Amino acid sequence: MNNTLTYARTQDQADPLRAYRDQFYFPQHDGKDVLYFCGNSLGLQPKGVEQALLHELEHWRTHAVEGHFRGEMPWMYYHKFLAEQTANVVGANPEEVVVMNTLTTNLHLMMVSFYRPIKERYKIIMEAGAFPSDQYAVETQVRYHGFDPDTAIVEVAPREGEENLRTEDILRVIEETGASTALVLFGGVNYYTGQFFDLAAITEAGHRAGAYVGFDLAHAAGNLPLKLHDWGPDFAVWCSYKYLNSGPGGPSGAFVHKRHAHNPDLPRFAGWWGHDEEHRFLMKKGFHPMRGAAGWQLSNAQIFSFAAHKASLDLFAQAGMPALREKSLRLTAYLEFILDELNQAGHHYHLLTPRDPDQRGCQLSILTDSHGRELFDYLSQHGVMCDWREPNVIRLAPVPMYTSFEDVWQLGQLLGNNSF
Numbered sequence: 001m002n003n004t005l006t007y008a009r010t011q012d013q014a015d016p017l018r019a020y021r022d023q024f025y026f027p028q029h030d031g032k033d034v035l036y037f038c039g040n041s042l043g044l045q046p047k048g049v050e051q052a053l054l055h056e057l058e059h060w061r062t063h064a065v066e067g068h069f070r071g072e073m074p075w076m077y078y079h080k081f082l083a084e085q086t087a088n089v090v091g092a093n094p095e096e097v098v099v100m101n102t103l104t105t106n107l108h109l110m111m112v113s114f115y116r117p118i119k120e121r122y123k124i125i126m127e128a129g130a131f132p133s134d135q136y137a138v139e140t141q142v143r144y145h146g147f148d149p150d151t152a153i154v155e156v157a158p159r160e161g162e163e164n165l166r167t168e169d170i171l172r173v174i175e176e177t178g179a180s181t182a183l184v185l186f187g188g189v190n191y192y193t194g195q196f197f198d199l200a201a202i203t204e205a206g207h208r209a210g211a212y213v214g215f216d217l218a219h220a221a222g223n224l225p226l227k228l229h230d231w232g233p234d235f236a237v238w239c240s241y242k243y244l245n246s247g248p249g250g251p252s253g254a255f256v257h258k259r260h261a262h263n264p265d266l267p268r269f270a271g272w273w274g275h276d277e278e279h280r281f282l283m284k285k286g287f288h289p290m291r292g293a294a295g296w297q298l299s300n301a302q303i304f305s306f307a308a309h310k311a312s313l314d315l316f317a318q319a320g321m322p323a324l325r326e327k328s329l330r331l332t333a334y335l336e337f338i339l340d341e342l343n344q345a346g347h348h349y350h351l352l353t354p355r356d357p358d359q360r361g362c363q364l365s366i367l368t369d370s371h372g373r374e375l376f377d378y379l380s381q382h383g384v385m386c387d388w389r390e391p392n393v394i395r396l397a398p399v400p401m402y403t404s405f406e407d408v409w410q411l412g413q414l415l416g417n418n419s420f
């Protein structure tokens with residue numbers, strides 16, 4: 001690797017995914033595309049979204065209520081048109097996934113089914129420093145069932161002087177908590193450090209302890225190839241507006257493993273859209289869930305946000321997660337290489353994210369020194385969009401779908417040219 005413009009451009013020319021960049025709108029800064037490193041927070045807008053939305057507006061204008069049954073993608077079945085592509089993104093069977101609601105809502109719905117504490121088995125094991133919404137969901141679920149969050153929530157933290165979790169520590173806590181564990185709930189990629197956890201090993205340990213296992217994949221879906229079916233967690237949830245580029249407030253996805261597909265006795269909070277579709281419109285008493293994850297739906301689909309999501313999923317289906325990951329490994333390694341070079345030249349960009357590529361997606365989190373906020377403002381003023389997390393972390397996500405090696409090189413130039 002070389003920290004030169006020529007090297008970066010050569011990499012871009014050889015990049016089989018380079019055409020995807022043109023499928024996205026970049027905000028402008030001084031008449032040029034910004035250097036966008038914030039796809040972990042909100043993905044860029046795919047150009048196809050506008051057409052997809054206009055199409056549904058037109059469908060509504062022309063057919064009104066009959067739009068539910070007409071056209072290539074009748075609204076009535078809309079969630080089904082997303083199932084296969086979604087399944088491919090997270091490594092599941094189409095029957096195991098459904099797009100519905102928003103992320104925190106789905107986390108609660110899944111916990112209704114898979115967190116059912118009893119006196120002897122009531123604990124939830126999770127990573128320390130999980131995303132706040134997840135912390136609040138877990139805390140209030142625990143209280144809802146009449147337990148005390150202080151004793152029911154077991155957080156696994158990094159060792160003294162370390163920044164990331166060791167898999168062996170996660171597995172040890174699960175084993176030690178043992179039969180009192182009701183649920184193991186982990187993020188896929190931690191939003192702050194960027195660490196990607198060993199989800200297969202966590203699932204295995206959780207099940208060995210007799211607990212259910214669930215994952216929040218907000219920062220993993222669309223970022224790394226996942227194998228939910230094979231890894232075997234009971235459930236997973238994610239959002240679509242981060243790496244999946246579906247727009248602000250975009251819909252969430254949920255996974256329920258096949259082993260629960262035909263279990264109508266699993267308690268759940270139901271709505272008519274989860275009811276057996278053959279009989280949905282008979283409007284009869286008595287809930288009979290659809291097979292698979294679809295049986296957790298509450299409401300009819302939010303067509304406009306689903307349409308935007310579909311436009312984005314089409315790009316993932318074309319590019320494919322393996323090719324995206326392949327580029328991602330090289331792109332993130334390039335950013336890491338440049339940061340290391342700058343540090344040798346006297347800068348202080350301390351990497352919080354694991355150096356092992358198997359333990360991270362595309363995001364690198366850097367811990368800055370006391371001038372971090374000034375550095376962040378400097379970057380913003382020079383056309384970089386990245387994000388700042390208190391107290392002094394800058395998160396940089398070179399997203400393989402639309403970030404170029406040249407973007408990374410230019411970011412490196414700015415990081416090297418400042419005096420902070």
Ligand SMILES: *Cc1c(COP(=O)(O)O)cnc(C)c1O
Pocket residue numbers: 102103104105131133134187191216218219239
């Ligand atoms: C982004 C994110 C959320 C946000 O939840 P919404 O319900 O979509 O607002 C929740 N959890 C995690 C882990 C996230 O990364």
